[in-house]
Amino acid sequence: MITRKELRQQALDTLSSKWTMPVLATLIYIAITAVPRILTNLGKPPYLFEPVTNAILITTGFILLIFLLPLEYGFGVSFLRFCKGNTLTVKEMFDASFGDYAKAFVRAFVTSFFVFLWTLLLIVPGFIKALAYSMTFFISDEHPEWTTLQCIDESERMMKGHKWELFLLILSFIGWFLLALLSLGIGFLWLRPYIHVAKAKFYEQLKLENCDETI
Numbered sequence: 001m002i003t004r005k006e007l008r009q010q011a012l013d014t015l016s017s018k019w020t021m022p023v024l025a026t027l028i029y030i031a032i033t034a035v036p037r038i039l040t041n042l043g044k045p046p047y048l049f050e051p052v053t054n055a056i057l058i059t060t061g062f063i064l065l066i067f068l069l070p071l072e073y074g075f076g077v078s079f080l081r082f083c084k085g086n087t088l089t090v091k092e093m094f095d096a097s098f099g100d101y102a103k104a105f106v107r108a109f110v111t112s113f114f115v116f117l118w119t120l121l122l123i124v125p126g127f128i129k130a131l132a133y134s135m136t137f138f139i140s141d142e143h144p145e146w147t148t149l150q151c152i153d154e155s156e157r158m159m160k161g162h163k164w165e166l167f168l169l170i171l172s173f174i175g176w177f178l179l180a181l182l183s184l185g186i187g188f189l190w191l192r193p194y195i196h197v198a199k200a201k202f203y204e205q206l207k208l209e210n211c212d213e214t215i
Contacts, residue, residue, distance in 0.1 A: 001165055001205055004172045011198040014083055021088045022079070022193035028090055029075050030188075036064035069112070070097040070104030076137045079196040083204065096141070103144070110148045111136050131163040132156045138203045158206050166202060170195065 015022065040061030043054040074097025081096070082088040097104055111133050119126025135155040140146065146154070159166070173195055180187030 001162065001209060004165075004169045007169060007198050007201050007205070008172065008194075010201045011194055014197050014201070015193060018088075019190065019193070021090075022082065022197075023189045025075070025078065025088060025090050025093050026189050026192045029071060029093065030192075033068060033071060036061040036068065039064065069108045070101055072112075073097060073104040073108040073137050073140075076196065077141045079193070080138045080141060080200045080203065083197060083200040100144075103140075106148050107137060107140050107151065111152060114152065128163060131166055132159045134166060134199070135159060135203050135206065138200065158210060162206060166199075169198060169202060173198075 038061070039057045042048060043057035043061070047054055049057070071093075074093050074095070077096045078088055078093045081092065086092065115126055115130045115133060118129040133152055133155050135158055136148075136151045139154050139158075140148070140151045143151065143154075173191065176187070176191050176194065180191045
């Protein structure tokens with residue numbers, strides 16, 4: 001596995017002079033996924049409206065959150081395709097999310113649900129499993145004929161012995177994270193694509209390593 005510095009540099013090279021669409025896609029993703037959370041929070045204490053309106057807000061927010069779950073899948077998959085040379089567009093992100101809604105929904109829901117179940121035990125097991133399942137969406141995009149459980153199992157297999165490496169890669173962005181906070185959050189529009197491309201590059205390196213092991 002190449003170093004974290006090399007992965008970050010590869011991500012920057014891929015994004016070089018191509019930041020506009022990834023940033024725009026990130027902005028739209030954040031704006032859309034923020035809507036259900038805003039509605040849900042408006043219905044929670046301290047209450048701003050009467051009980052019926054609060055209940056409607058919470059229910060609507062929850063339904064939207066479920067409906068928009070495939071967007072998480074499409075957002076991640078779009079960056080893998082971007083690393084392969086595809087142009088990352090908002091249409092690409094929506095096609096990956098809702099082109100096959102059932103598949104994207106099941107992939108995102110089952111993966112999130114499994115992580116949630118592990119988190120019920122303790123935060124640490126949940127975090128470890130989140131790292132173990134982190135390649136599921138990428139694998140699904142490259143193997144659309146596989147079931148969700150097959151994609152999850154393959155992600156666990158690929159990440160065996162590499163979860164700490166991915167954790168350290170994500171942790172290495174802490175300086176950029178602090179800068180994004182200082183920019184009142186605007187910097188996250190650039191940081192999220194940077195991290196997602198680096199993660200896609202990490203996946204590509206895992207595949208190469210797996211190929212070497214089978215030779």
